Every structure is written in structure tokens, then in C-alpha cells.
Amino acid sequence: MILHLSFLAVFSLFVCQCHGGCAEVDSLTEAVAGEGFLLGCISCKRREEVSGQATVDWYFRPLGEEDFRHIFHYNHPTADILHEDFSGRLEWQGTQSSDIQIGAVYMHNVTFNDTGTYRCTFHRTLFLSLANEHVTVEKEVELTVVAVANRELTAVIAEIMMYVLILFLQLWLIVVLVYCYRKVWDEHEAREARKALKAQAELLESKDNCDGVQLE
Structure with missing residues (x-):
């Protein structure tokens, strides 16, 4: 649960429209x-200053099968669920622009039949000065x-470390x-000692004055 929340927090940072770093x-x-589950997929551009656009496709291969099924396609701002087994259960949670770096999809009401391999594919076009570059991840x-x-x-x-x-x-x-109590107590003792010494000195001085008067 802790890891799940942490993962969602990280994703929420990346989903913002700022041009910050990407991990x-x-x-x-x-x-x-x-319950629900976030299928995470991030493909960072190597150079943030280069503009580009991308589409994202998700494929699913059930446990024990060999072929992938095309289940989801996102081309901003359109999200299409392409397989009936996932109808109404997939929700785009990635970058809300055409320059996609986060291709996350949230799956509602997970079933045991959802066990298997999911493949996330980015088709990205980078707009370079000389010629556009096409990248598939x-x-x-x-x-x-x-x-x-x-x-x-x-x-x-993490829980043990917290405790x-x-x-x-x-x-x-x-x-x-x-420590603070000892320090305050020591200062109090020192203050009382100084008061005692001062009182003793005043007493001796008073006694000396009295002896002087008697001698006269």
C-alpha cells in the first residue's frame, strides 16, 4: 500500500504540464x-528542449497465450479502448498533451483474467531542425x-524504519x-553558590567594619 501510494505520487508529479525533469x-x-490498478509506463525524451508528439498503444497477452491483443490507443486528446474485455475499465492517466512522456493507464475492477503481460508502445516524432526523427519505445x-x-x-x-x-x-x-534540565539545574546551583559567596563576603566585610569600630 505504501509503495502504491508512493508510485501514484511520483506519477502525479510527472503528469503536470510543466517542463520539469522526467524519470x-x-x-x-x-x-x-x-480493486483498481495503475499500469505505469514512462518514456522520457533525451532532450527536453526538442518538441515532439507521440501516440501510445497498450497490448495485452493473457497468461498462457502467445499473441498480444491491442487493447488501448491514445492520440491526444482521444483515448480508445479497443478490446471488449476492457470495455469501460481503462482510463488514460498519462500526459495531457500531444508531447507524451507518461503513458500510464488506470484499470478499474481488476479480475484474475487480467493476469498476464502488458506492452506499452510509444510512437514518437521529434521535430528537429534538419529532419524529423521517428522513435519507437x-x-x-x-x-x-x-x-x-x-x-x-x-x-x-519502510514501516520498520518508520517505527x-x-x-x-x-x-x-x-x-x-x-540535558536542558541538568543545564538549568547547574545554572541554578551556580547562581545559588554565587549568592552564598556574595553573602559570605558581605558578612566578612561587615564583621571587619565592626572590629574596626571596637578598636577605636
Whole structure:
């Protein structure tokens, strides 16, 4: 769950229309039956300053089969679901412009029949000064559908580290409080000692004055 939220957060940063950096984050590979799942696919341009346009196609090969099925096509701003098994279940979650770098698709109501290999294909045209360049990029996602989400090792480690950090912060706070208390107490003791010395000095001075008067 932690990883899923983190992945969605990363994608939300990239979906914005700014011309910021791009990082090719891999898709998650485990979905839970009955829930939704984000099929991630990112293909970054090597030079951000070069304008371009792209279309994205998604293909699906069920577990145990050899051929891919063409299930989705996106050509901004049009998204087309091309296979009846995914009718009404696929939603474009990628770049909202023709210069596509994120080809993510959200799948609603995942079923066990969705287990298999998904292929994301970018067909990109880069508009260069001398001649346009055509680039094709393919990426695959091996999706497994389970009844209950498994806690991945990274998520377990992240949770353990969170509790360790909380414990460390609590101990650190205790140490700081003890240190501050000791410092205040030492300053109080030093202040009382200075008062005692001052009072003793005044008493001795007063005694000396009294002795002088008696001698006269």
C-alpha cells in the first residue's frame, strides 16, 4: 500500500504540464482483484528542449497465450479502448498533451483474467531542425492478480524504519529534556553558590567594619 501510494505520487508529479525533469519509474506488478490498478509506463525524451508528439498503444497477452491483443490507443486528446474485455475499465492517466512522456493507464475492477503481460508502445516524432526523427519505445509489465495484497519487503522495511525513527526521536527528545534540565539545574546551583559567596563576603566585610569600630 505504501509503495502504491508512493508510485501514484511520483506519477502525479510527472503528469503536470510543466517542463520539469522526467524519470522512468517502473510500474508496479501486483494488483488486487476487485480493486483498481495503475499500469505505469514512462518514456522520457533525451532532450527536453526538442518538441515532439507521440501516440501510445497498450497490448495485452493473457497468461498462457502467445499473441498480444491491442487493447488501448491514445492520440491526444482521444483515448480508445479497443478490446471488449476492457470495455469501460481503462482510463488514460498519462500526459495531457500531444508531447507524451507518461503513458500510464488506470484499470478499474481488476479480475484474475487480467493476469498476464502488458506492452506499452510509444510512437514518437521529434521535430528537429534538419529532419524529423521517428522513435519507437516498447516497455512491458508482468502483472499478477492476487486475492489479497502481499506486503512487499520494501514496504515492511519502510514501516520498520518508520517505527525505529519514531523511537529514536522519542529517545532524542528525552535526552534533550534531561540535558536542558541538568543545564538549568547547574545554572541554578551556580547562581545559588554565587549568592552564598556574595553573602559570605558581605558578612566578612561587615564583621571587619565592626572590629574596626571596637578598636577605636
